[in-house]
Amino acid sequence: MxxxxxxxxxxxxxxxxxxxxxxxxxxxxxxxxxxxxxxxxxxxxxxxxxxxxxxxxxxxxxxxxxxxxxxxxxxxxxxxxxxxxxxxxxxxxxxxxxxxxxxxxxxxxxxxxxxxxxxxxxxxGLTVQYLLRKTLPQDGLQSGDFILFHAAAGGVGLIACQWAKALGLQLIATAGSDDKCALALRHGAAFAINYQRENFADRVREITGGAGVKVVYDSVGATTWEGSLASLRPFGLMVSFGSASGAVPPIALSALAGKALYLTRPSIFVHxxxxxxxxxxxxxxxxxxxxxxxxxxxxxxxxxxxxxxxxxxxxxxxxxxxxxxxx
The missing domain is CATH 3.90.180.10 (Medium-chain alcohol dehydrogenases, catalytic domain)
Structure with a gap:
């Protein structure tokens, strides 16, 4: 055939x-x-x-x-x-x-x-399912918690914005233009940051009153890595599930020690x-x-x-x- x-x-x-x-x-x-x-x-x-x-x-x-x-x-x-x-x-x-x-x-x-x-x-959708339902910080996610989601105007991101809202989470979206930020907000993001105009880590600290987020879901990779770590609260979880901007360079584990951060690199196909x-x-x-x-x-x-x-x-x-x- x-x-x-x-x-x-x-x-x-x-x-x-x-x-x-x-x-x-x-x-x-x-x-x-x-x-x-x-x-x-x-x-x-x-x-x-x-x-x-x-x-x-x-x-x-x-x-x-x-x-x-x-x-x-x-x-x-x-x-x-x-x-x-x-x-x-x-x-x-x-x-x-x-x-x-x-x-x-x-x-x-x-x-x-x-x-x-x-x-x-x-x-x-199954990627969002394993992220929001299975790839969770130390004490889980509860209604009202802040999470950071990069590339939020893409196919995965727009599903995540909606699903996070349904779970009662305050999703902070990042995207590369004002139009994309507006799209994320229309799909349920609580906040949106245009990373071309703002330092997203500074804005995350402002939104969370200096506390940081429980978890960062990052499919962008190299260009967002440092800011993602800076956006986490103590005992926060860094989830690196893609590398659209390039691979994250090798890191020293000591980079996680200051806030006792957790790091994972999951794959949908294991799930x-x-x-x-x-x-x-x-x-x-x-x-x-x-x-x-x-x-x-x-x-x-x-x-x-x-x-x-x-x-x-x-x-x-x-x-x-x-x-x-x-x-």
């Missing part, structure tokens, strides 16, 4: 991605074949394409998608042919008209969600290591969307053949919210 898929022979700029014909085998044990309707666009795809997160080449790209199950391999019991599904999963390869993949990270897509929403929400864990996280995400507390808005749509343009616009940070490739 021949399908179209985005492939790259080596790491590099957007130009290394080409649309190629690939042959799909039947699904093996623990696998399913999915006919895609939409594929999610995420910053991790840029890390993979650029080589920041190296993949063996040649390779496909993309970690998120939605569609319909068209074949089920042995040992798969939770899915059937014809199911509407969505996923966030390794290995890379979602940028395709169809794919064969492990079934453990594939879940049924509720009828109240469109395929576009499914493709736009799984990796981003999605089993079908039961994936389903439980997805159920939590689907419920917060079904309740209306979180809205999944698809802001950017591209045809599969426009993948290079999609990456250029993502990488330039001209986009806000979530984007999809339509198959």
């Amino acid at each position: 021949s399908e179209l898929a985005v492939r790259m022979a080596q790491a590099g700029g957007p130009e290394v991605m080409v649309l190629a014909s690939v042959v799909l085998a039947d699904p093996g044990p623990g696998e399913v074949r999915i006919r895609h309707v939409a594929c999610g666009l995420n910053y991790i795809d840029i890390y993979h394409r650029s080589g920041a997160y190296p993949l063996p080449t040649p390779t496909g790209l993309g970690m998120e998608g939605s569609g319909v199950v068209e074949a089920v391999g042995p040992e798969v019991t939770h899915l059937a042919v014809g199911d509407r599904v969505a996923y966030a999963s390794q290995p890379a390869g979602a940028y395709a008209t169809a794919r064969v993949m492990p079934a453990r990270c594939v879940v049924r897509l509720p009828e109240f969600l469109s395929f576009e929403q499914g493709a736009a929400m799984m990796l981003k 999605l290591s089993s079908q039961a864990a994936t389903q439980a996280m997805a159920d939590d995400l689907f419920e917060v969307v079904r309740s209306g507390a979180v809205s999944i808005e698809v802001e950017n749509r591209y045809a599969l053949k426009e993948v290079q343009q999609a990456h250029r616009e993502m990488e330039s940070r001209r986009t806000t919210g979530s984007g999809v490739l339509l198959v």
Whole structure:
């Protein structure tokens, strides 16, 4: 069976991605074949394409998608042919008209969600789920607590703004323009800081009356690292879950000692290591969307053949919210 898929022979700029014909085998044990309707666009795809997160080449790209199950391999019991599904999963390869993949990270897509929403929400929404629900400071998070969330106008950030508000948290958003700050505020952020105009660490101390925040969720990396540490209160938690501005340089553990800070570098795919864990996280995400507390808005749509343009616009940070490739 021949399908179209985005492939790259080596790491590099957007130009290394080409649309190629690939042959799909039947699904093996623990696998399913999915006919895609939409594929999610995420910053991790840029890390993979650029080589920041190296993949063996040649390779496909993309970690998120939605569609319909068209074949089920042995040992798969939770899915059937014809199911509407969505996923966030390794290995890379979602940028395709169809794919064969492990079934453990594939879940049924509720009828109240469109395929576009499914493709736009799984990796981003499950990331927010493990951050706000599982990656917590020493004494947890309670209603009224301050948290700092960088890149708050992106797909992950806008979900986080809404979910944090539903949990009663005071999310302090950072973004790179006044328009992006306004977008974060409209989605539930309690405060927003344009880090192009203000020192965000100084502003955080002002907002919190000098106390600092319990936790920083940072997907930006190198350029926000020092300010993030400075924004934490004693015994605070630094969560580094991405490096859009470049990798955080090696640090001395003594840098954490002054305020007895905690540091973690989590990964969504550790959380999605089993079908039961994936389903439980997805159920939590689907419920917060079904309740209306979180809205999944698809802001950017591209045809599969426009993948290079999609990456250029993502990488330039001209986009806000979530984007999809339509198959």
